[in-house]
Amino acid sequence: MKKKNREIQKPDLPQSLEPLSIKEIADHSSFELGRMETTVGPIHAKHVRFREIHVRNVVFEKTHLPFSSWIDVVFEKCDLSNADFSGAKLNRVEFIDCKMRGANFDHVVMRDVSWVNCQAPYSRFSLTELKDVRFENCFLSGSNFLDSSVDNLQLGTTTIDDVQFSGTSLKNVDLSECQYTYIHLREDDLRGAIVSPEQAISLIEVFGVKVNHHPIS
DSSP states (O other): OOOOHHHHHHOOOOOOOOOOOOOOOTTTOOEEEEEOOOOSOHHHHBOOOEEEEEEEEEBBBBBBBBOEEEEEEEEEEEEEEEEOOOOOOEEEEEESSSSSSSSSTTTOEEEEEEEEEETTTBBBBBTOOEEEEEEEEEEEOOOOOOEEEEEEETTOOOOOOOOOOBOOTTTBBBTTTTTSOOOOOEEEEEEEOOOOOHHHHHHHHHHTTOOOSSOOO
16 A cells, blocks of 8 residues: 655635835844745855745845855746755745756755756755655756665656656655656665656666566567
């Protein structure tokens, strides 16, 4: 029987939020309760805290916010391409219709994080803790999940072609609806993963087992 996934918590935001007036973001600054709709940048700041924020149509391209904290935050239609969030903590965060090509989420701790309809090729999630994390209908081709720990990682119909999973256990991770022709991983990484019959054949061949596609007469 297929294991039922834990429900991923959504950001807890008030129905009405006032616009935030942010002129600059400095190290150790803090922002709470509001809508962020204006690009502030370029941003280069460490240990910045964001709580109960709705970020919409903001360009964070090439922004550097390492070791930042994000609690109850929604990113909607934002551009986070090549942004650096390394070492950050994300708790109840949702990314919706965002662009994040080459974004850096290495060494990040994620709890209850959802990515929906996001374009995130060549993004980095290495040495990252992903607990209760969902990618739905996302494009992750060429991304890295090296030596990461996962607990209730949901990939849905996401494209994971050429993704690097080496050192990351995919036990109980359902890949059966994912789109890919090849992924990088070791035999131990795949142990316990859920795949479709078609994927099983291709993955067996990756590990050097030859499949006879002709029926036995």
